[in-house]
Amino acid sequence: MTPPKTPHADNVVRGPGHGSTSGSLRHGAPDEARPSRAEAEEAVRTLIRWAGDDPTREGLVGTPDRVVRSYEEFFAGYEIDPVDILQRTFEETDGYDEMVILRDIRLESYCEHHMVPIIGKAHVAYLPRHRVVGISKLARLVEAYAKRLQIQEKMTAQIANTIDEVLQPEGVAVVIEAQHQCMTTRGVHKTGVTMVTSRMLGAFRTDPSTRREFLSMIGNPSSRGE
Numbered sequence: 408m409t410p411p412k413t414p415h416a417d418n419v420v421r422g423p424g425h426g427s428t429s430g431s432l433r434h435g436a437p438d439e440a441r442p443s444r445a446e447a448e449e450a451v452r453t454l455i456r457w458a459g460d461d462p463t464r465e466g467l468v469g470t471p472d473r474v475v476r477s478y479e480e481f482f483a484g485y486e487i488d489p490v491d492i493l494q495r496t497f498e499e500t501d502g503y504d505e506m507v508i509l510r511d512i513r514l515e516s517y518c519e520h521h522m523v524p525i526i527g528k529a530h531v532a533y534l535p536r537h538r539v540v541g542i543s544k545l546a547r548l549v550e551a552y553a554k555r556l557q558i559q560e561k562m563t564a565q566i567a568n569t570i571d572e573v574l575q576p577e578g579v580a581v582v583i584e585a586q587h588q589c590m591t592t593r594g595v596h597k598t599g600v601t602m603v604t605s606r607m608l609g610a611f612r613t614d615p616s617t618r619r620e621f622l623s624m625i626g627n628p629s630s631r632g633e
């Protein structure tokens with residue numbers, strides 16, 4: 408069966424350079440909708456001045472360049488097609504039909520409301536139906552959605568939905584536990600608060616014992632601290 412090519416229309420319109428056709432944006436011709444690197448650096452100088460400092464002083468001269476380079480890493484997910492990551496699958500599984508879990512995947516994302524980090528971990532599981540995917544691909548998929556401006560709820564759903572649509576397994580489960588720096592370093596200044604989100608599809612949603620098995624294997628994040 409042929410998985411849909413890019414079902415996430417809503418996922419790829421958010422950022423400046425995005426989707427499967429944007430691979431050339433970083434090194435190639437400037438996109439009309441995307442500001443130039445010089446404009447991005449100028450925006451950083453504006454923010455430095457707005458914060459109350461002098462962008463021409465020695466310690467800050469190279470900062471706009473470094474910030475823009477950092478942004479290329481922080482938001483590298485816009486350059487990745489999440490569907491593409493899961494296209495190469497293995498069908499010789501000798502009938503393996505038990506749960507596949509990748510747990511404690513380091514997650515670095517960025518809150519779309521404050522543009523500060525969301526740091527945590529993701530746990531991803533699926534119940535294969537005929538096809539499995541290399542485990543590094545699941546980690547890559549998490550990264551493809553994390554390295555964007557995000558909210559945790561949407562990111563959780565996007566990861567689960569993509570696995571569901573491309574691999575078409577018996578079920579998918581995604582749990583993300585993360586701390587939001589917009590909550591720890593500003594606003595209410597509450598440290599040690601972890602937000603837990605989950606999306607269960609197929610057997611993980613309909614079969615309580617499957618869900619329990621998954622949750623116990625990842626250490627039951629939703630009941631921790633009780």
Ligand SMILES: [Zn+2]
Binds near residue numbers: 518522590
């Ligand atoms: Zn925020």
